[in-house]
Amino acid sequence: MKRLLNFDRGIRAVADLLMLNVSFLLSDIIIKAFFPPVGFQWNQFFYKLPEHIYGMILVNIIALIVFHMNGFYTRSRAYQSRYKALVIVQAVCVCYLIFGFANYLVDSNFISPAVLILSWVLSIGFLVSARLWSLIWRKVILNEVGQQNRAIQVVNDKEVLVIGGAGYIGSALLPLLLEEGYSVRILDAFIYGDSAIKPYLTHPKVKIYRADFRQIDKIVEAVKGVNSVIHLGALVGDPACALDENLTIEINLMATRMIAEVCKGFGVRNFIFASTCSVYGASDDVLDERSKLNPVSLYARSKIACEKILLELASDKFSPVILRFSTIFGFSGRTRFDLVVNLLTAKAYIDQEITVINGDQWRPFLHVEDAARSVVAALKAPRELVHAQVYNVGNNNLNYTLLQMGELVAHLVPNAKLILSESDQDRRNYRVDCSKIQRDLKYFTKWTLEDGIRQMIKAFAENKLQDYKSAEYSNVKSLMERGAKDQLSAQSILNFQDLLIVEA
Numbered sequence: 001m002k003r004l005l006n007f008d009r010g011i012r013a014v015a016d017l018l019m020l021n022v023s024f025l026l027s028d029i030i031i032k033a034f035f036p037p038v039g040f041q042w043n044q045f046f047y048k049l050p051e052h053i054y055g056m057i058l059v060n061i062i063a064l065i066v067f068h069m070n071g072f073y074t075r076s077r078a079y080q081s082r083y084k085a086l087v088i089v090q091a092v093c094v095c096y097l098i099f100g101f102a103n104y105l106v107d108s109n110f111i112s113p114a115v116l117i118l119s120w121v122l123s124i125g126f127l128v129s130a131r132l133w134s135l136i137w138r139k140v141i142l143n144e145v146g147q148q149n150r151a152i153q154v155v156n157d158k159e160v161l162v163i164g165g166a167g168y169i170g171s172a173l174l175p176l177l178l179e180e181g182y183s184v185r186i187l188d189a190f191i192y193g194d195s196a197i198k199p200y201l202t203h204p205k206v207k208i209y210r211a212d213f214r215q216i217d218k219i220v221e222a223v224k225g226v227n228s229v230i231h232l233g234a235l236v237g238d239p240a241c242a243l244d245e246n247l248t249i250e251i252n253l254m255a256t257r258m259i260a261e262v263c264k265g266f267g268v269r270n271f272i273f274a275s276t277c278s279v280y281g282a283s284d285d286v287l288d289e290r291s292k293l294n295p296v297s298l299y300a301r302s303k304i305a306c307e308k309i310l311l312e313l314a315s316d317k318f319s320p321v322i323l324r325f326s327t328i329f330g331f332s333g334r335t336r337f338d339l340v341v342n343l344l345t346a347k348a349y350i351d352q353e354i355t356v357i358n359g360d361q362w363r364p365f366l367h368v369e370d371a372a373r374s375v376v377a378a379l380k381a382p383r384e385l386v387h388a389q390v391y392n393v394g395n396n397n398l399n400y401t402l403l404q405m406g407e408l409v410a411h412l413v414p415n416a417k418l419i420l421s422e423s424d425q426d427r428r429n430y431r432v433d434c435s436k437i438q439r440d441l442k443y444f445t446k447w448t449l450e451d452g453i454r455q456m457i458k459a460f461a462e463n464k465l466q467d468y469k470s471a472e473y474s475n476v477k478s479l480m481e482r483g484a485k486d487q488l489s490a491q492s493i494l495n496f497q498d499l500l501i502v503e504a
Contacts, residue, residue, distance in 0.1 A: 004471065013064065014069075015068060015130070015477070016063065016127060017060050017063065017064070018125075019123065019126040019127060019130065020056075020059060020060065020063055020123050021056050021060070021110070021123035022122075022126070023119045023123040023126055023144050024056050024059060024115075024119045025043055025056075026119075026121035026122060027116075027118035027122055027188050027246070028115045028117045028119075029116045030118060031112065031115050031118060035114065044248070049055065050446060053243050058102060059095070059096075059099045060097065060367035062095050062098050062099050062102075062283050063095045065093050066094050066095045066098070066246040067091055067095070067360065070087055070088075070090070070091040071087070077138035078432060081134040081283055085128050088124070088128050089124055089128065092124050093120070093124075094129060095123075096116065096119070096120040096123070098434045099116070100113075100116050110502070111175075113338040115214045120477050126223065126370060130207025130228055130481055136152045139484075147265065151478070152304055154196050155226045157228075158181060158182050158183060159182065159183040159185065159225065159227070160182050160184055160185070160226060160227075160228045160229070160230060160379065161184075161185040161222050161228070161229045161230070162174070162176060162181070162184060162185070162186050162187070162221060162225045162229075162230045162232060163185075163188070163213050163222075163229065163230065163231045163259065163275075164175070164187075164188055164213070164231070164232035164233030164234065165184070165186035165187070165197065165230075165231040165232065166186060166188040166192070166194055166197050167188070167192070167196065167232060167233075167334055168196075168328065168331075168332055168334050168335070168336050168368060169232055169274065169325075169328070169368060169371050169372055170186070170188070170196070170232050170335065170374075170437075171196035171198070171334050171366045172195055172332040172369050172371070172372040172471070173232075173372035173375055173376070173473075174200055174228070174333075175200070175281065176184070176205070176372050176373065176376050177376065178200070178203070178205055178206070180376060182205070183205045183206075184205060184206050184207070184296075185206075185209065185222055185226065186206065186207070186208050186209065187213055187218065187219070187222045187233075188209075188210070188211075188213075188421060189208055189211065191214045192334060192346050193333070195333070196332070196333035196334035197333055201289055205244055208361050209221070210490060213233045213255055213259060214251065214254075214258070216258055216262065216384075219258070219262050219417070220234060220262055220266070222267050223268060226268060227266065227268065227269050227270060228270035228271075228272070228379055229255065229259075229268050229270070229272070230272045230274075230375055230379070231260075231265050231271065231273050231274065232274045232279065233251075233258060233273065234251060234274070234302075234303075235490060236251045238270055245298060248409070249302060252303070252304050252306065253305050253306055253309075254274070254297070256306045256309065256310070256420075257306075259283075259310050260309065260310055260313050260492065261313070261321070262316070263320040263396065264313055264315070264317075264497055267317070269317060269318065269319055269383060270319055270321070270383065271310065271318065271319065271320045271321070272305065272320075272321045272378050272379060273301045273307070273310055273320060273321065273322050273323065273328060274323055274325060274375075274376055275306070275307055275322050275323060275324045275325070275390075276299070276300060276303050276324055276325055277296065277308075277322065277324045277325065277326050277327070277392060277393075277394070277430060277432050278299065278300040278303070278366055278428065278430075279293045279295055279303055279304050280293060280295075280299045280427045280432065281293070281294035281295045281296040281300060281390045281428060281464065282292060282294055282296060282427050282428055282430065283429065284429070285398075285428050285431075286432070286433050287326045287392075287431065288392065288432070288433040288435070288436065289324075289391065289392055289430050291435055294442065296428055297428075298425075307322050307369070307390065310322065311388055311390075314387065314388040315489045319383050319387040319388065320388060320411070321386045321387075321388075321389055321391070322389070322390040322391065323375065323378060323391055323393050324373055324390065324391065324392050324393060324432075325366055325371050325374075325393050326364035326365055326366035326392070326394035326398065326432065327339065327340060327341070327363045327364060327365050327366065327394060327396075328365075328366050328367070328368050328371055328457075329341035329342055329357070329366070329367060329368070329449070329453075330342070330367040330368040330369060330384070330455060330456070331368070331370070331433050331452075331455050331456060331459050331464075331465075331485045332368045332445065335381045335459075335465060337405075337468040337469070339454065340363070341409075341449070341452065341456075341473060342456060343404060343468070343470075343491065344405070344409050345409055345413070345453050345457065346456070346457040346465075346468035347379065347416075347468075348409050348410065348412075348416035349460050350415055350460070351416075351417075351458075352413075352415050352416045352417060352470060353416060353417050353419060354406050354413075354416050354417065354418045354419065355411055355419045355421060356402050356403055356405075356406035356411055356418065356419070356420050357402070357404065357422065357423045357426075358422055358423060358426070358427070359401060359402050359403030359420055359422050360399060360401055360402075360403065361402050361427070361428065361429040362398060362399055362400070362401055362402075362403070362428075362429050362430060362431045363399070363402060363428075363430070364392075364394045364395075364398055364399050364431060364432045364434075365394065365398045365400060365405070365452075366393060366394045366395070366398065366401075366432070366445065367426045367446070367447030367448070367451075367452045369447060370393075370394075370445040370446060371393060373445075373446070374391075374393045374437065374441075374443055376441040377437075377441045377442075378391070381440070383440050385441075385472070386440070386441070389440070390432065391434075391436055391437040391441070392435065392437065393433045393437060393443075394432060394434045394445065395444070395445040396432075396433060396434055396435070397448075398429040398445065398449060399473060403455075405449065406418055406420075408449060408453065409453055412450065412453050412454060412457060413457065418422070432488055
């Protein structure tokens with residue numbers, strides 16, 4: 001692979017130098033043809049050809065150095081940007097300025113100024129046009145491939161792919177999709193086991209793909225023939241993401257980009273992406289979808305980067321929808337106790353103790369079933385309504401301070417002692433406005449915070465939940481104890497760090 005890349009770079013370098021040399025000679029011929037010096041004869045042009053060759057050798061050396069420094073053959077970030085043409089113009093200008101200065105130092109009449117100026121203009125034209133043509137040709141080829149893929153597949157509007165469908169939200173979503181008459185494909189690595197969706201593993205309308213969603217061949221296999229994809233897969237939560245920053249970028253960001261591009265290429269029209277209200281970070285205001293993002297964790301930054309990628313991929317045939325979930329609570333096929341409401345309810349019921357840290361901080365809350373219902377609402381909505389839209393998912397009445405939430409748990413578990421403490425480790429503080437999803441999708445939550453706490457208490461009382469400290473209920477513990485962190489780790493071949501920078 002490395003040899004092929006080096007060969008490709010060599011070919012591009014030779015092509016660039018060839019265009020420079022052609023520009024140089026062509027300019028000299030044009031100037032001599034239209035503005036010949038007094039007494040000029042064409043035999044003089046060929047007689048002085050060795051001098052032109054010396055000039056071309058000099059400009060070739062200068063060009064190779066300048067072009068390399070500007071990333072022509074190393075693919076620097078500046079050269080890969082949308083302003084590539086400006087980078088090329090800048091590099092050619094620098095090249096000719098250096099060459100012109102060298103020409104002046106050696107002999108001001110060595111190469112005439114008119115030839116230099118025309119050669120400079122032609123070089124810019126040739127180099128920019130060559131790369132523009134390459135880009136156009138590549139897009140034409142990709143479009144033809146995409147059309148061929150769409151032509152050979154039969155798309156079923158009632159068949160949907162759920163990536164990460166065996167998780168906390170996925171296990172609540174699956175029965176809802178089946179009730180709506182969908183056939184459901186689930187692609188999941190099952191690193192937390194398959195007990196969350198065990199009753200549906202042999203369901204006639206459920207097809208299971210046991211695979212890592214970073215495997216492009218598995219994604220291609222699962223995507224063929226579906227019209228809608230729901231991407232729930234990710235390393236979720238700050239502690240789990242903090243285990244390995246490179247792994248988080250690879251799973252949450254790089255894989256999402258690959259999945260979206262495959263989906264777009266295979267004619268998937270609806271792409272629903274699970275994001276988080278954690279992207280708002282810390283603010284004293286009530287925040288809507290247009291509010292400034294202020295992430296305070298790698299998890300939130302990775303989600304923002306994914307949102308940016310997906311919205312840039314939006315087209316008249318590919319409609320991403322971003323769902324920013326509030327802090328989720330409640331009982332599902334794979335209940336988690338690394339979430340604040342569930343954890344404090346478990347500690348209250350089992351340990352008769354509720355520890356609230358930084359009680360003045362605000363959080364929006366959302367029951368896991370309501371989170372699943374929002375996905376169905378986005379899936380069923382008219383495509384033109386939700387195309388490239390971002391929605392806060394929750395309810396304005398479910399914004400609570402952590403202290404208010406802890407007091408509600410204490411009220412429902414009277415024997416539990418409420419303990420307050422302070423910490424600088426997590427300064428997230430945000431309230432969200434969910435009016436947009438209510439207005440556009442006519443989506444309203446069914447569960448109150450009190451109902452969700454009562455549901456959790458009942459699950460403990462009926463022995464549906466056992467040891468809340470068990471690794472099966474915690475993403476980070478499960479990753480550590482199962483060794484899934486090592487199993488999932490892989491060397492990233494692309495650097496997406498720059499996408500994690502969020503500008504104000």
